[in-house]
Amino acid sequence: MLEVRKLCKAFGGLKVTRGVTFALEPGERRVILGPNGAGKTTLFNQLVGTLTPSSGDILVEGRSVMGLSVAARARAGLSRSYQKNNLFEDLSVRENLMLAAAAGQGKAHSVWRDSFRDAAVRETVAEVAQQVALTEMLDMPVRSASYGSRRQLEVGLALATRPRILLMDEPTSGVGPTMIEGFHRLLHSLPRELTVLIIEHDMDLAFDVADRITVLNFGEVVFEGTPDETRGNKVVRDIYLGDWQADA
Amino acid sequence: MFRQTPARSLVLIVTLAGLAAYASAGGFFAREIVIEIAILAILAISLDVVAGFGGMVSLAHGAMMGLSAYTYAIFSVKLGWPPLPSALLGVAASGIFGTLIGWITGRTTGIFFIMATLAFGQMAYTVFFKWRWLGGDDGLGGLSRFDLGGLGIKMGNSLTFALFALVLVLAVYVAAAWVLRTAFGRTLTGIHVNEDRMRALGVNTVMHRAQALGFSALLAGVAGVLAAQHVQYISPELLVWTVSGEVLIVVILGGLGTLIGPLLGAVIFVLLKHEISGYTNHWHIVIGLLLIATVLAGGRGIYGQVEHWFSRRPPPPAGTAEAHDA
Numbered sequence: 001m002l003e004v005r006k007l008c009k010a011f012g013g014l015k016v017t018r019g020v021t022f023a024l025e026p027g028e029r030r031v032i033l034g035p036n037g038a039g040k041t042t043l044f045n046q047l048v049g050t051l052t053p054s055s056g057d058i059l060v061e062g063r064s065v066m067g068l069s070v071a072a073r074a075r076a077g078l079s080r081s082y083q084k085n086n087l088f089e090d091l092s093v094r095e096n097l098m099l100a101a102a103a104g105q106g107k108a109h110s111v112w113r114d115s116f117r118d119a120a121v122r123e124t125v126a127e128v129a130q131q132v133a134l135t136e137m138l139d140m141p142v143r144s145a146s147y148g149s150r151r152q153l154e155v156g157l158a159l160a161t162r163p164r165i166l167l168m169d170e171p172t173s174g175v176g177p178t179m180i181e182g183f184h185r186l187l188h189s190l191p192r193e194l195t196v197l198i199i200e201h202d203m204d205l206a207f208d209v210a211d212r213i214t215v216l217n218f219g220e221v222v223f224e225g226t227p228d229e230t231r232g233n234k235v236v237r238d239i240y241l242g243d244w245q246a247d248a
Numbered sequence: 249m250f251r252q253t254p255a256r257s258l259v260l261i262v263t264l265a266g267l268a269a270y271a272s273a274g275g276f277f278a279r280e281i282v283i284e285i286a287i288l289a290i291l292a293i294s295l296d297v298v299a300g301f302g303g304m305v306s307l308a309h310g311a312m313m314g315l316s317a318y319t320y321a322i323f324s325v326k327l328g329w330p331p332l333p334s335a336l337l338g339v340a341a342s343g344i345f346g347t348l349i350g351w352i353t354g355r356t357t358g359i360f361f362i363m364a365t366l367a368f369g370q371m372a373y374t375v376f377f378k379w380r381w382l383g384g385d386d387g388l389g390g391l392s393r394f395d396l397g398g399l400g401i402k403m404g405n406s407l408t409f410a411l412f413a414l415v416l417v418l419a420v421y422v423a424a425a426w427v428l429r430t431a432f433g434r435t436l437t438g439i440h441v442n443e444d445r446m447r448a449l450g451v452n453t454v455m456h457r458a459q460a461l462g463f464s465a466l467l468a469g470v471a472g473v474l475a476a477q478h479v480q481y482i483s484p485e486l487l488v489w490t491v492s493g494e495v496l497i498v499v500i501l502g503g504l505g506t507l508i509g510p511l512l513g514a515v516i517f518v519l520l521k522h523e524i525s526g527y528t529n530h531w532h533i534v535i536g537l538l539l540i541a542t543v544l545a546g547g548r549g550i551y552g553q554v555e556h557w558f559s560r561r562p563p564p565p566a567g568t569a570e571a572h573d574a
Contacts, residue, residue, distance in 0.1 A: 071450050100449050103435070103449040111432045111463075161449055
């Protein structure tokens with residue numbers, strides 16, 4: 001579904017992505033773990049096209065997307081949520097989701113029809129709002145919504161385009177335990193055919209939802225395996241858990 | 249997001265009716281003022297579509313208007329085409345010019361976009377200024393108005409032409425309001441608010457912005473044909489960048505991003521200009537002071553400010569909301 005081959009990215013002498021290779025099966029839930037500065041977000045930015053790799057290849061369903069723009073990759077089914085909220089601040093929650101749903105359905109350009117009155121767009125918005133628990137807040141301006149709600153909307157925007165591959169960059173960063181729990185439920189409720197790649201710091205979430213886990217350190221894949229294999233792995237313990245404990 | 253509120257519709261109707269009454273009751277001079285207002289209002293509405301809803305502050309709108317006027321002149325005077333197809337070609341030429349500017353400047357925003365539009369506008373100005381076949385800096389005369397004699401309408405009559413100009417203002421407003429309420433307008437607002445995210449959602453924002461500027465230029469083209477038919481003479485002065493600057497002042501004065509504000513801005517601007525120039529040549533000072541006051545008050549513009557006051561009333565207690573909202 002999504003394949004990354006020998007991806008490299010260097011800023012001058014600083015190599016931030018070093019020969020990263022992995023492949024996601026359709027419907028797979030993959031979590032990328034790694035300490036701060038491991039190059040997780042940089043990898044994401046290359047996948048969605050905001051950053052051009054120095055070398056390597058990215059394939060969606062067997063086809064290279066290297067020549068495609070950010071928007072074209074999104075239309076190919078690649079959708080992302082951001083680590084830092086990147087929302088339509090001046091608009092309401094509903095308007096945010098409407099824009100995303102309309103774009104996802106290819107209804108963003110008509111000069112005859114109003115996408116906000118489109119039945120299919122409205123239906124998607126209602127479904128996604130339910131999924132990310134924002135149904136009660138649809139008419140609230142985003143700027144007056146709480147941080148937690150905005151976090152949910154961040155994921156909601158990515159979901160509303162109805163992607164085939166969902167990339168989530170630390171979806172639970174900065175939210176409390178209740179919301180993390182809600183997020184576990186959300187991930188389990190997603191359609192099984194949706195391929196999901198999540199960058200996460202939260203180990204519990206990784207072990208709970210992942211089919212496989214990829215561990216990144218200094219821009220390199222240092223481990224890949226099932227959650228059980230990850231738990232018992234010495235390298236992962238040293239790099240990731242060691243660092244994690246030191247942080248705490 | 250654009251909303252055509254009942255208050256805006258009311259202001260639109262009252263303003264246009266007021267101008268029509270003024271033109272009917274007043275003499276030739278009143279009609280000249282109404283036409284001047286109409287041309288400026290069309291340009292201001294056109295600019296508000298991209299500046300207010302797309303974040304694209306353009307200084308090429310004068311050039312778009314002028315290009316349309318010149319194209320009209322080329323086809324109707326130089327090539328002897330009838331006025332209507334010539335006018336449509338004028339509007340189309342402006343639309344193409346706008347789309348091209350939008351496409352080329354697609355990745356620039358803010359001050360760089362403003363400078364790029366200024367450069368394109370001045371290039372167009374220079375072309376017509378030097379082009380002897382079209383009269384160069386002397387301009388070109390002998391343009392004709394639409395011939396609606398078959399309908400019993402005499403366009404040569406100053407009142408008829410003033411009313412015709414007001415009909416065009418209405419048509420342009422309706423077209424702009426319509427487009428802003430379609431998927432196209434929604435996406436344009438989305439790009440204005442967060443272009444980066446809109447791109448991540450799969451929208452080709454460069455093309456969308458180019459099309460928006462093209463649409464805006466079509467409307468500016470209508471002002472061009474109107475201006476050309478009004479004085480039946482055109483000169484490169486139509487295209488000069490200060491025309492665009494004046495339109496921008498009108499938009500900000502009336503209320504950026506309100507669509508109806510620019511119409512009010514045009515009325516106030518032209519009336520003040522004529523009133524004050526009866527006393528002093530320095531009418532720019534008064535407009536300048538008014539503009540400064542508007543900007544310092546929060547930059548909402550005259551209509552935006554009034555709307556803000558009304559929306560700031562304390563919300564009614566829960567349960568009675570519907571009764572008060574009416």
